Amino acid sequence: xxxxxxxxxxxxxxxxxxxxxxxxxxxxxxxxxxxxxxxxxxxxxxxxxxxxxxxxxxxxxxxxxxxxxxxxxxxxxxxxxxxxxxxxxxxxxxxxxxxxxxxxxxxxxxxxxxxxxxxxxxxxxxxxxxxxxxxxxxxxxxxxxxxxxxxxxxxxxxxxxxxxxxxxxxxxxxxxxxxxxxxxxxxxxxxxxxxxxxxxxxxxxxxxxxxxxxxxxxxxxxxxxxxxxxxxxxxxxxxxxxxxxxxxxxxxxxxxxxxxxxxxxxxxxxxxxxxxxxxxxxxxxxxxxxxxxxxxxxxxxxxxxxxxxxxxxxxxxxxxxxxxxxxxxxxxxxxxxxxxxxxxxxxxxxxxxxxxxxxxxxxxxxxxxxxxxxxxxxxxxxxxxxxxxxxxxxxxxxxxxxxxxxxxxxxxxxxxxxxxxxxxxxxxxxxxxxxxxxxxxxxxxxxxxxxxxxxxxxxxxxxxxxxxxxxxxxxxxxxxxxxxxxxxxxxxxxxxxxxxxxxxxxxx
Amino acid sequence: xxxxxxxxxxxxxxxxxxxxxxxxxxxxxxxxxxxxxxxxxxxxxxxxxxxxxxxxxxxxxxxxxxxxxxxxxxxxxxxxxxxxxxxxxxxxxxxxxxxxxxxxxxxxxxxxx
Numbered sequence: 001x002x003x004x005x006x007x008x009x010x011x012x013x014x015x016x017x018x019x020x021x022x023x024x025x026x027x028x029x030x031x032x033x034x035x036x037x038x039x040x041x042x043x044x045x046x047x048x049x050x051x052x053x054x055x056x057x058x059x060x061x062x063x064x065x066x067x068x069x070x071x072x073x074x075x076x077x078x079x080x081x082x083x084x085x086x087x088x089x090x091x092x093x094x095x096x097x098x099x100x101x102x103x104x105x106x107x108x109x110x111x112x113x114x115x116x117x118x119x120x121x122x123x124x125x126x127x128x129x130x131x132x133x134x135x136x137x138x139x140x141x142x143x144x145x146x147x148x149x150x151x152x153x154x155x156x157x158x159x160x161x162x163x164x165x166x167x168x169x170x171x172x173x174x175x176x177x178x179x180x181x182x183x184x185x186x187x188x189x190x191x192x193x194x195x196x197x198x199x200x201x202x203x204x205x206x207x208x209x210x211x212x213x214x215x216x217x218x219x220x221x222x223x224x225x226x227x228x229x230x231x232x233x234x235x236x237x238x239x240x241x242x243x244x245x246x247x248x249x250x251x252x253x254x255x256x257x258x259x260x261x262x263x264x265x266x267x268x269x270x271x272x273x274x275x276x277x278x279x280x281x282x283x284x285x286x287x288x289x290x291x292x293x294x295x296x297x298x299x300x301x302x303x304x305x306x307x308x309x310x311x312x313x314x315x316x317x318x319x320x321x322x323x324x325x326x327x328x329x330x331x332x333x334x335x336x337x338x339x340x341x342x343x344x345x346x347x348x349x350x351x352x353x354x355x356x357x358x359x360x361x362x363x364x365x366x367x368x369x370x371x372x373x374x375x376x377x378x379x380x381x382x383x384x385x386x387x388x389x390x391x392x393x394x395x396x397x398x399x400x401x402x403x404x405x406x407x408x409x410x411x412x413x414x415x416x417x418x419x420x421x422x423x424x425x426x427x428x429x430x431x432x433x434x435x436x437x438x439x440x441x442x443x444x445x446x447x448x449x450x451x452x453x454x455x456x457x458x459x460x461x462x463x464x465x466x467x468x469x470x471x472x473x474x475x476x477x478x479x480x481x482x483x484x485x486x487x488x489x490x491x492x493x494x495x496x497x498x499x500x501x502x503x504x505x506x507x508x
Numbered sequence: 509x510x511x512x513x514x515x516x517x518x519x520x521x522x523x524x525x526x527x528x529x530x531x532x533x534x535x536x537x538x539x540x541x542x543x544x545x546x547x548x549x550x551x552x553x554x555x556x557x558x559x560x561x562x563x564x565x566x567x568x569x570x571x572x573x574x575x576x577x578x579x580x581x582x583x584x585x586x587x588x589x590x591x592x593x594x595x596x597x598x599x600x601x602x603x604x605x606x607x608x609x610x611x612x613x614x615x616x617x618x619x620x621x
Contacts, residue, residue, distance in 0.1 A: 129580055136587045143594060155602045156613040159533065162595055163611070166540050167528060169591070173547045173584055180577065181554035 004051060005060035005075045008044050008083055008120040011037060016113035023107070031098045034109040038091045041116065045083035052080050053485070055492060057502035059126070067126070067503045068187035074126035074503060077489040078331070082123040082254055085335040086247050088471065089342055090116055096346055096464050097240035104149035104238065111148070115141035115244065122251055126503055128179060128186040131255070132172050135220070139165050142248060145241045146233060157232040164229045168219045171212055178209035189503035192262050192496055196269045203270050210264055214256065214275045221252025221312050224285040231293065234305035239349030242301070243342035249312045250334055257319050257327065261493040262500075273322075280320030280413065284420045287313030291424040295431045300348040300360040303435060304341060307385055310424060311337035317417055318400040321409060327490035329399035332483050336392040336475055340384040343468035347377055350457040350465070351439060356449070362435050364442040369456025375440045377465050382432035384472050387425045392472035395479045397421060509557055513549065520546035533599035533609045540595065544588040552581050 015037035019030055052058060052075055060073040094112060102108040118138025125131050147158045180186055182202045183194040198206050219226040230249070234242050260275040268274070290310030297303045315337065318330030352360040354368030368374060380391065387393035404417040475482060492498065520542050527539025555577030563575035599609070606613035 129583070133583065133587070136591075140590065140594065143598075147598070150605075152605050152613070155598070155605050159598055159602050159611060162598055163528075163536055163540065166591055166595065167543070169587075170540075170543045170547045173551060176580075177547070177551040177554040177577075180551075180580070 002058065002060055004044070004048060005058050005073050005124065006062075008041060008048065008087075009073070009117060009124060011041055011044065012113045012116040012120060016110050016117060019110045019113060020107070023110075027103070030109050031102070034094055034113065035091075035098065037113065038087060038094055038116070041120075042084070042087040042091060045080065045087045048075055049077075049080040049084055051075070052077050053488075055488070055498075057492075057499060059502050066505070068185050068190035071130050072126040072187065072189075072503055073124045074189075074499070075124060076499065076502075077485070077492050078254070078258065079123045081331060081334075081486070081489055082250075083120060085250075085338060086116065086119050086123070088335075089247055089338050090244060092339075092342060092346075092464055092468050093240040093244040096243065096461065097238075099458065099461055101149070101238050101240050105147075107144070108148055111141050111144040112244070115145060117141075119247065119251065123254060126188050128176050128188060128191065131188075132169070132176060135172065135251075136169060138248075138251070139169070142245070145244070146237045148241060149238050151236075153232075153236040157236045161229050161233040164219065168216050172216045175209045175212035175216065178205055178212070182206055182209070187503065188259070188262055189500040192265075192268070192500050193504070195263055195271050196267060198269070198271065200270070206271055207274060210259075210271065210274045211278075213259060214278065217252045217255040217259070218282070219252070220249065221256060221316065222249050222286070222309055223252075223282050223312065223316065224289055227286065227289070227309055230309055231297075231302055231305040234308060234345075235299060235301040239346050242304075242345040246308055246338040246341040246345070249308060250315070250338065253312060253316055253319070253334070256316065257330075257493065261327075262496045265494070265496050267496060276320065276322050279316055280417075283313050283316035283320050284416060285313070286310070287317060287420055287424050289313075291427040291431075295427055298362050300351060300362060300435060300439070301345065303362070303431065304344045304348055307344070307428065308337075308341045310428070311341060311385075314397075314400065314421065314424070317421070318403060321403055321406070321413070321417075323403060323406055323408070324487055324490040324494055325403035325406060326400070327493060328483065328487035329396070329403045331486040331489055332399055332475075332479075333396035336384070336396045336472060339468045339471045339475075340381060340393065343377075343465050344381045344385065346461070346465050346468070347374065347381060350374060350461055351378075353454050354456065356453075362438045364438060364444055367443045369454075370462070371440060371443065373462050374457070375436070377462065377469065378432075378436050378440065380469050381465075382429070382436060384469060386428040386432060388429070390476060391469070392475040392479075395476055395483075397425060399483060513553055513557065517546050517549050517553070520549070531610055531612075533602060533611055536611060537592065537595055537599055541588075541592055544584070544592070548581050548584055548588070551584060552577055 058075040062071045115138055118134050118141055121134035125134055143162050147154055182205050185191055185194060195206055222230040234245055264271055264274040266272050287310050290306050290313055293306035294303045297306060315330045315333050318326045348360050355365045358365040384391040384393045387397040404414045524539045524543030524546055527535045530536060555574035558573040561571050561573040562569045563573050603609045
């Protein structure tokens with residue numbers, strides 16, 4: 001039973017190794033194996049969710065070394081929620097890649113599994129240095145995936161992405177080093193205990209390390225002003241990779257939520273609420289800049305990348321409220337925004353393939369094959385992303401706005417958040433309406449040259465986009481139970497004493 | 509010894525950051541390497557500076573040095589080594605595909621996205 005906690009980490013790692021050994025095998029078998037593995041990961045994540053739903057925190061001590069001396073993996077409600085989101089998103093991205101993208105370069109499936117290995121590990125680990133290691137694992141896999149298929153633009157965007165993340169890793173190590181040097185531990189639960197009892201002369205060092213760590217996580221989450229790498233990287237990579245990367249920025253958001261509630265939560269004494277002061281203003285700025293970027297971009301994929309940025313802003317703005325309702329609303333919004341952005345990335349790829357040299361540029365072009373289906377799907381994506389009823393975006397934004405109206409918050413908070421979120425939604429609606437009318441309504445009747453004509457998108461590809469949107473519908477239908485669960489996640493996050501007790505054992 | 513080590517770490521970091529901000533890929537790669545050396549030394553120093561002490565329990569040892577930062581540095585070195593190899597290959601690929609070694613792929617100001 002206790003080995004359940006490490007299973008979501010081991011399954012993708014072992015699948016990746018097996019796929020590497022079987023690289024000479026027929027592609028159909030490797031695809032099958034990768035898909036079965038991802039289905040298994042979904043099942044494992046659901047089992048884990050069931051096991052932690054009542055509030056238990058499962059702790060797995062690697063090598064049976066007790067905390068804080070060994071590394072622990074910790075599964076709580078938040079980790080399980082992130083694992084389910086990742087695995088479900090990965091299934092759609094992988095299925096889309098199996099329609100042909102995986103032929104464009106070597107080792108796609110190996111890298112994809114290692115990416116999932118890094119993601120699962122980052123969500124489960126209860127150790128700061130181990131978190132660094134899993135970040136590196138998921139980053140090096142993401143470098144490979146980002147460059148998959150090659151091409152000028154991809155290489156150029158990839159170089160920026162790699163260099164900025166390496167610089168971020170150096171900062172992460174410095175922060176971890178300061179924590180170890182001052183407090184003598186890297187276990188997150190033990191850090192929480194020691195930070196709360198830090199001596200006054202060490203307080204500036206701990207605050208420095210905490211804010212360095214916040215900077216590194218903000219870089220991964222693409223928070224303003226560390227977001228400039230995101231649009232080029234996401235817009236130029238292949239469609240299934242971009243769809244999977246919708247979760248990558250959320251890893252940074254997860255790390256911010258985890259560390260700011262556990263180590264620098266309200267119980268952290270003199271270092272309390274260290275990150276919280278920065279989070280809300282930066283998140284609102286990210287949201288505003290993301291929406292403006294989307295409105296100003298002239299390619300559909302760049303626009304989608306900016307919408308991913310805006311979704312991170314929305315999610316962290318909700319988390320930055322610091323209340324159970326706010327964090328819960330943000331966590332409800334997280335899977336929705338991943339699924340919607342992934343759907344739009346896949347759809348943008350299908351649109352680009354049908355328009356010859358124009359690709360995904362937002363300009364009138366020839367009529368695409370199956371433009372009816374593409375148009376309807378685009379319309380649904382636009383509704384989901386801009387937050388109109390009846391799809392999941394509306395409920396997400398409603399929950400966030402309701403959480404912002406809490407009278408316990410500072411007076412400026414509700415007004416700022418309401419203004420930015422609502423104006424952002426309006427801007428998203430106008431942007432996507434403009435894009436849709438340029439792509440679909442103003443299409444010229446002329447046919448493409450026979451030389452550049454491509455077959456219309458297959459039913460399978462369209463079905464995957466529709467499936468991602470259907471997940472949004474499902475989230476709407478079961479909005480009640482899901483938002484109960486995310487509020488429970490938030491309550492658990494705001495009571496870090498339970499986490500500490502589960503990891504460190506009962507203390508006198 | 510502390511002052512000397514701090515100076516070395518500071519100098520390495522400063523040089524690393526300067527090179528990281530250069531416009532050609534090769535200085536950037538060098539800058540990342542220098543930065544990772546600085547970080548490794550820093551991590552190592554976080555276990556306090558001791559000379560000639562045993563890291564693991566030995567009968568009759570006068571005192572111990574902290575073995576954990578050494579393990580952390582080893583991990584960081586391995587990861588940094590792999591990343592440097594990767595970024596060198598990527599820089600070469602960019603040089604071949606884009607025709608020059610500017611980090612933006614061109615010396616002309618141009619829209620990237």
